[in-house]
Amino acid sequence: MVGASSVRFYRDNGYLLVKGLLSRSEALAYREESHAVLARLRGTDPTWGSARELAAGPTELRHCHDAQFYSAAFARLMVDPRFTDVAAAVMGTGNVQLHHTKIFVKPAEKGSPFPMHQDAPHLPHTRHTVGAAIFHFDDAPEEKGCVRVVPGSHKNGPLPHIEEGGWHLPPSQWPLEAAVPIEAEAGDVLFLSYLTVHGSGVNTAPEARTTLLIQFRDPEDSPADDVHHSRGQGMMLRGVDPTVRTT
Numbered sequence: 001m002v003g004a005s006s007v008r009f010y011r012d013n014g015y016l017l018v019k020g021l022l023s024r025s026e027a028l029a030y031r032e033e034s035h036a037v038l039a040r041l042r043g044t045d046p047t048w049g050s051a052r053e054l055a056a057g058p059t060e061l062r063h064c065h066d067a068q069f070y071s072a073a074f075a076r077l078m079v080d081p082r083f084t085d086v087a088a089a090v091m092g093t094g095n096v097q098l099h100h101t102k103i104f105v106k107p108a109e110k111g112s113p114f115p116m117h118q119d120a121p122h123l124p125h126t127r128h129t130v131g132a133a134i135f136h137f138d139d140a141p142e143e144k145g146c147v148r149v150v151p152g153s154h155k156n157g158p159l160p161h162i163e164e165g166g167w168h169l170p171p172s173q174w175p176l177e178a179a180v181p182i183e184a185e186a187g188d189v190l191f192l193s194y195l196t197v198h199g200s201g202v203n204t205a206p207e208a209r210t211t212l213l214i215q216f217r218d219p220e221d222s223p224a225d226d227v228h229h230s231r232g233q234g235m236m237l238r239g240v241d242p243t244v245r246t247t
């Protein structure tokens, strides 16, 4: 559980890094699990077209949506109160509902960047409670392409994005380098409003960067558009769904 000052920090800045939410050994076990899932799936590279312009040479990204459908370890993590209590606290509700999950691996030395963006254009909602929790399964210093944020940017509300090459903000107005790097250690979890402008750099380090992102919402916040469905969307991670929606 986080205290009132952490909740206030999230409300003021649009993000909160919770140190050591998982122990280092738990995080490293999840790292193994993530890489094993990706090895079984052998998926395609999801690097955004717009990310290609941010890197000097070719980069790669490995990912998998709906991680909990491939390993029960992720299903356990999604309902872990160490996570769901913080998600509830930052939203100011007792109820936490799943939107989607995804594993990201930025391979060593050539891990793709993400241009600055809000998540909101991908999954617009009416009350803007949606947030992401990025679980770090290994250390993410700046040279590994850690997440970077623009503190307070969530207060601008949804911003117009460029759709081509992945919904992103104009790099000339929102340079990656101007954003605050949120360096993290294995076991740390970064909570982020879906309105907070964020991105990440290239992983130039000799080790991969491995994360799981869980996107969550208050069940009383409904989608503003019929987009971004995922397997298991709507599952309750904490509390109840007072709307008793059936779809």
Ligand SMILES: O=C(O)CCC(=O)C(=O)O
Pocket: 104, 114, 119, 134, 145, 146, 147, 198, 199, 200, 211, 213
């Ligand atoms: O994990 C990262 O480096 C950034 C991911 C991200 O920005 C996103 O999934 O929206």
